[in-house]
Amino acid sequence: MDNKPVVTRFAPSPTGFLHIGGIRTALFSYLWARKNGGKFILRIEDTDKEREVEGSIAHIQQALSWLDLEWDYGPDKAAPFGSCIQSERLATYKQFAEKLVAAGHAYPDPYTTAEVETFRKQAEAAKKPFLFREHRPAEAKAWNGTDPLRFKVPEIKRFKWHDAVRGDLEAGEEALDDFILMKSDGYPTYNFAHIVDDSLMGVTHVMRADEFISSTPRFLSLYQALGIEPPVFVTLPPILRDDRTKKLGKRDGAKDVLEYRVEGYLPEAMVNFLALIGWNPGTEEEVFTTQDLIARFELEKIHKAGGAYNEDKLLWFNRQHILKLSDESFAEHAATFLPESISTKSAMFRRLLPILREKISLFNEISAMFGPAGELNFAIKAPKVQVEFLLWKKDPSKEKASKHIAEARKLIAELDAASWSNDTISAAASIKAAIWPYAEAQGRGDVLWPVRTGLTGQERSPDPFISAALLGRDESLQRLDAALALLQA
RNA sequence: GGCCCUAUCGUCUAACGGUUAGGACGGAGGCUUCUCAAGCCUUAAAUCGGGGUUCGAUUCCCCGUAGGGUCACCA
Numbered sequence: 279m280d281n282k283p284v285v286t287r288f289a290p291s292p293t294g295f296l297h298i299g300g301i302r303t304a305l306f307s308y309l310w311a312r313k314n315g316g317k318f319i320l321r322i323e324d325t326d327k328e329r330e331v332e333g334s335i336a337h338i339q340q341a342l343s344w345l346d347l348e349w350d351y352g353p354d355k356a357a358p359f360g361s362c363i364q365s366e367r368l369a370t371y372k373q374f375a376e377k378l379v380a381a382g383h384a385y386p387d388p389y390t391t392a393e394v395e396t397f398r399k400q401a402e403a404a405k406k407p408f409l410f411r412e413h414r415p416a417e418a419k420a421w422n423g424t425d426p427l428r429f430k431v432p433e434i435k436r437f438k439w440h441d442a443v444r445g446d447l448e449a450g451e452e453a454l455d456d457f458i459l460m461k462s463d464g465y466p467t468y469n470f471a472h473i474v475d476d477s478l479m480g481v482t483h484v485m486r487a488d489e490f491i492s493s494t495p496r497f498l499s500l501y502q503a504l505g506i507e508p509p510v511f512v513t514l515p516p517i518l519r520d521d522r523t524k525k526l527g528k529r530d531g532a533k534d535v536l537e538y539r540v541e542g543y544l545p546e547a548m549v550n551f552l553a554l555i556g557w558n559p560g561t562e563e564e565v566f567t568t569q570d571l572i573a574r575f576e577l578e579k580i581h582k583a584g585g586a587y588n589e590d591k592l593l594w595f596n597r598q599h600i601l602k603l604s605d606e607s608f609a610e611h612a613a614t615f616l617p618e619s620i621s622t623k624s625a626m627f628r629r630l631l632p633i634l635r636e637k638i639s640l641f642n643e644i645s646a647m648f649g650p651a652g653e654l655n656f657a658i659k660a661p662k663v664q665v666e667f668l669l670w671k672k673d674p675s676k677e678k679a680s681k682h683i684a685e686a687r688k689l690i691a692e693l694d695a696a697s698w699s700n701d702t703i704s705a706a707a708s709i710k711a712a713i714w715p716y717a718e719a720q721g722r723g724d725v726l727w728p729v730r731t732g733l734t735g736q737e738r739s740p741d742p743f744i745s746a747a748l749l750g751r752d753e754s755l756q757r758l759d760a761a762l763a764l765l766q767a
Numbered sequence: 768g769g770c771c772c773u774a775u776c777g778u779c780u781a782a783c784g785g786u787u788a789g790g791a792c793g794g795a796g797g798c799u800u801c802u803c804a805a806g807c808c809u810u811a812a813a814u815c816g817g818g819g820u821u822c823g824a825u826u827c828c829c830c831g832u833a834g835g836g837u838c839a840c841c842a
Contacts (some may be wrong), residue, residue: 291842326841373789391840398839407769407838424839443771452770453838461840469841490770492837502794513772516835520778525835551779558780563789581780582834587776591792597805637804653803670801717801738803 284316285480288342288349289472291323292334295534296341297700298587299487299517299526302552305484306514308347309553309568309575319479320352322363322471325465336365341535345545346568351479359479361718364471371466372496373473374504375427383432383503384459385418386425411456415447418534427460429470429496432503442483442512442577444491453495473497477506483577487593515556516584526587542615542641547596556583562714597639608635615644619658626657629702629748633693633740653738657748660757663737665764670727680765682720685711686729687758690746698751704745713743 286307290300310359311318320342324330335353342349351357374664378384390483394410401408411431420428431454438448459470466474491513501508516525525530538548550566558581559574566574600608610632615624620627633654636643647654669677689712697708717725730742733754739745746754 289842293842323842328840387840392838402768405768428840447771449771453839458840463840465840467840472842487836488772489836489842494771515773518835522834554779556779560781560783562781564779564791574834583773584781586778586794591779594792636806639805666773672801721801723801728801730801736802740803741801 280478282482284311284314285319285482286311286316286485287319287321287476287481288347289321289323289475290338291326291329291468292331292338293326293329293336294331294528295536296335296338297526297528297532298535299532299554301341301345301535302517302555303341303485303487303514304494305345305549306512306557306575306580307483308349309572310483310485310512312572313575316482317350317480319350319357319481320349320355320362321479322353322365323343323459323468324363324365325468325471328461328467337534337536344536344539345549347549348677349354349383357479359740359763361440364475365465365685367471367475368464368466370478371460371471371474372423372464375466376421376423377515378429378459378503379421379427381503384421384427385430386421387458388415388419389413395547407452409452409455411676413531413650414456422592424464425463426462428456429459429500429503430456431496431499433499437498439494439508440499442492442510442511443515443580444488444582447494449492449495450592453492454499455496461719463580469493469496469701470500471502472492473506476509477504483510483512485514487516489516490515492536508639512580515581517555517631518586520582520587522584522586525584532587542611542643543592543596544599544611544730547592547599550599551592551595555587556581565595565602567602570738579599588763593639598633600638600641602636603630611641612644615641616656617648625700625750628700629705629750630654630657633744633748643654653736653740654748656734656739656745658738660760661731661733663731663735663761663764667735668728668761668765669730671725672723675723676765680762682725683728683732683758683762683765685716686725686742687755687762689713689716691755693751695751698747702744702747706741706743709746710743728761729758 288304288307290296308318322335336432339354343720352362375384398408399411410428434451434454436448437452438446441447457466457469460466494511498508517531518524519526524530536549546567549568549571553566553571555565557579560579609622609631612631616627620630638644646652647657649655663674669676670679691708693708693712697705699705713725730739730745733745733749734741749757
């Protein structure tokens with residue numbers, strides 16, 4: 279390759295949110311730029327006013343920021359080449375358009391849309407591909423600067439080009455036609471604007487999904503007419519729906535990536551997951567930080583074939599990254615999903631953290647754990663139980679339940695204060711050490727079931743040791759006393 | 768329909784002519800166990816089909832087949 283500094287760009291149109299497909303394209307572009315110490319540009323392609331959705335630009339930036347895909351130039355970051363928003367670069371496109379007109383490479387479209395549509399229908403009826411260039415006006419009028427402008431393909435020929443992923447590609451004359459450069463509303467088309475901008479912005483590697491392969495001959499033809507050296511084309515494989523029947527798209531339920539944040543996915547997990555759809559370092563490692571990915575990323579390792587989106591795997595990645603989080607960071611994430619009644623300054627909050635970390639794959643599972651049937655609901659609400667519930671199903675005797683609860687109560691009451699530390703795991707270990715021999719001797723279920731249900735009042739919950747450690751000494755003893763009172767009533 | 772692209776377990780993938788085709792997710796079974804998770808162990812599961820080339824093809828070539836993409840004043 280040459281020694282130009284690597285510049286990549288992600289160029290979404292502001293038509294709504296970003297889904298996984300778009301983000302993966304952004305990610306690969308970002309990784310490649312960072313790996314080479316180059317620049318990553320966020321360019322907004324808002325040349326279709328009709329489809330534009332209010333607020334999209336900010337939303338797109340939020341999504342990229344969430345994933346920590348920092349851009350060097352963008353709508354909010356001044357660039358040496360001017361605005362990164364295409365609607366603010368109209369004068370530039372017009373200038374290039376005039377250059378093309380002057381060189382005889384462009385001409386105003388003399389037909390109305392209805393007329394063009396008629397040509398198209400005729401071609402269709404004749405079962406022939408519609409080509410505008412077959413209807414080129416014999417003599418081009420001068421361009422008044424507002425009429426739609428068409429590119430006059432200088433040379434109808436077979437194009438061959440190289441793609442960093444797909445290798446040598448080619449397409450014939452049928453892929454070439456006189457496409458629109460400037461629309462009647464004064465905006466350029468994507469086909470025109472992106473080529474002008476990529477050139478002006480020094481973009482060296484264009485990464486995009488494979489739907490653009492078939493228009494590459496048109497692009498090459500335009501690069502040629504403009505006298506611009508084309509960038510390296512890097513065609514990314516599509517991300518398929520989980521049933522693999524088609525490309526993942528918004529209509530197929532592809533959701534806003536920011537929704538994953540709401541559900542409690544970690545950005546690291548999302549990045550890790552997406553990096554491994556369509557790329558693989560060639561080793562058996564799977565869990566990577568973004569820094570790891572930057573170090574390992576290679577264009578040669580990008581796949582040709584599409585890969586399906588698989589939420590189970592994403593969930594697994596999320597758990598892996600939850601396990602990697604620092605305590606502080608885990609606490610911060612967990613706090614947003616915990617009920618308000620648990621203050622982040624409370625002992626309960628600190629005691630809960632290691633238990634939550636052990637259990638969850640997704641942060642929003644925390645909300646459910648404190649819901650009505652949640653397994654940790656007991657931690658914030660004293661149990662209301664029926665006597666029968668306290669009885670071990672294999673030996674439902676009130677006397678035995680009373681006896682075991684009383685004994686367990688005594689054993690844990692004897693524990694010193696240090697045993698009840700806020701370190702839940704070690705507190706639970708102390709409590710277990712106190713009760714376990716007795717439980718072993720009497721029958722584990724016989725002892726542990728009444729103790730646990732006495733503490734939690736729940737069918738499902740953490741084990742009695744962890745439950746007691748969470749509740750703390752006073753609350754635990756109090757609940758056991760209440761259970762005893764119930765049994766003896 | 769024309770043109771273009773793609774093809775390894777259900778899914779993500781490893782293999783860059785020579786492996787008992789490996790790993791991961793998910794599945795199944797087991798261990799652990801008072802319940803629910805987590806964790807650990809074991810296991811089933813793939814080279815789309817047919818021709819070549821080669822001593823030898825997942826790998827290279829051709830033809831099928833299947834899937835995808837694209838044929839806009841959308842990007």
